[in-house]
Amino acid sequence: MKISTHSKLRNLKKISNASPGFSLIELVISISIISIITTVIIFNQNDFNKTVKLQNLAHEIATLIRDVQVQAVDASTDTGRGIFYDNSGVLTIYETQPVDTSVNRSAYVYEHSFSDDEFDSSLILDQITIPGNFVIKEVCLKNVNPLCSGEDYSVAFARPELQAHFSYNRTEIDSAKWLSIEIASTSDLSQSRFVIINQSGLIYTSNELPE
Numbered sequence: 001m002k003i004s005t006h007s008k009l010r011n012l013k014k015i016s017n018a019s020p021g022f023s024l025i026e027l028v029i030s031i032s033i034i035s036i037i038t039t040v041i042i043f044n045q046n047d048f049n050k051t052v053k054l055q056n057l058a059h060e061i062a063t064l065i066r067d068v069q070v071q072a073v074d075a076s077t078d079t080g081r082g083i084f085y086d087n088s089g090v091l092t093i094y095e096t097q098p099v100d101t102s103v104n105r106s107a108y109v110y111e112h113s114f115s116d117d118e119f120d121s122s123l124i125l126d127q128i129t130i131p132g133n134f135v136i137k138e139v140c141l142k143n144v145n146p147l148c149s150g151e152d153y154s155v156a157f158a159r160p161e162l163q164a165h166f167s168y169n170r171t172e173i174d175s176a177k178w179l180s181i182e183i184a185s186t187s188d189l190s191q192s193r194f195v196i197i198n199q200s201g202l203i204y205t206s207n208e209l210p211e
Contacts, residue, residue: 050185057134058183058193058205061091064128065155065195066203068093069164072157078105081125082156082165084114085139085181091128096156112156113167130183137184137192140209141168142177155179155197162201180209 065083072081080096098108130136140148147168154167166176177199184192194206 050188050191054134054183054185054191054193055205057131058195061181061183062195062203062205064091064093065197069157069162069201069203073159073162075159077159078108080110080112080156080158082112082114082154084152084154085136086152087136087139089130089136091130092124093126093128095123095125096158097123106160108158110156110158110165112154112158112165113170113172114152114154114156115170133186135184135186135189137182137189138180139182140180141166141173142179142210143168143173143175146209147173153179157201164197164199164201166197166199178210 068081068083071077072079078098078101082094082096084092084094086092092114094114096110096112098110100109138148139150139153140146141150141153150169152167152169156165156167157163158165164179166173166179168176179197181195182192183195184190194209195203196206196210197203198210
């Protein structure tokens with residue numbers, strides 16, 4: 001059966017009326033919504049990336065300090081190891097020597113603190129610069145109260161134990177409980193991560209300071 005041209009046009013009109021498409025206003029609203037969602041996703045992604053990079057840097061510094069600790073307690077060496085910081089953005093890894101080598105090896109005593117005025121430059125093993133988009137915001141040493149305004153800090157290790165030896169303003173603090181290194185993003189100093197070194201030698205990262 002043949003369908004007349006008039007019927008075809010009428011059917012086409014019905015289809016057209018059933019699927020009118022987007023109006024200009026609807027199109028503008030849709031584009032605006034997509035733009036807002038895209039902006040939110042990009043912003044959150046950038047924030048997430050900064051957080052991940054900050055955590056990675058904190059873990060790298062913690063791992064660096066653990067490596068220094070392991071090298072210091074190695075039974076095959078008589079030297080100790082330490083890390084020094086003086087608010088310059090550079091971590092200095094240094095070697096410590098026993099004060100008196102005439103005594104029995106098991107009785108060696110080390111000068112743990114670092115003094116760049118008197119220190120033999122040959123004992124500086126390496127210097128690590130913090131990446132430009134991050135900063136060491138603050139270093140604190142917990143004694144009776146946290147000491148956070150010093151000119152320099154150091155933590156050192158020596159065989160045979162893993163115990164950490166802390167120094168503040170070039171003076172060793174025997175009663176210190178822990179040392180913290182707070183790392184932050186230069187674009188947002190409120191976003192930070194701590195590297196904690198306990199007196200017992202435990203080294204870890206955290207979002208907050210210990211008691």
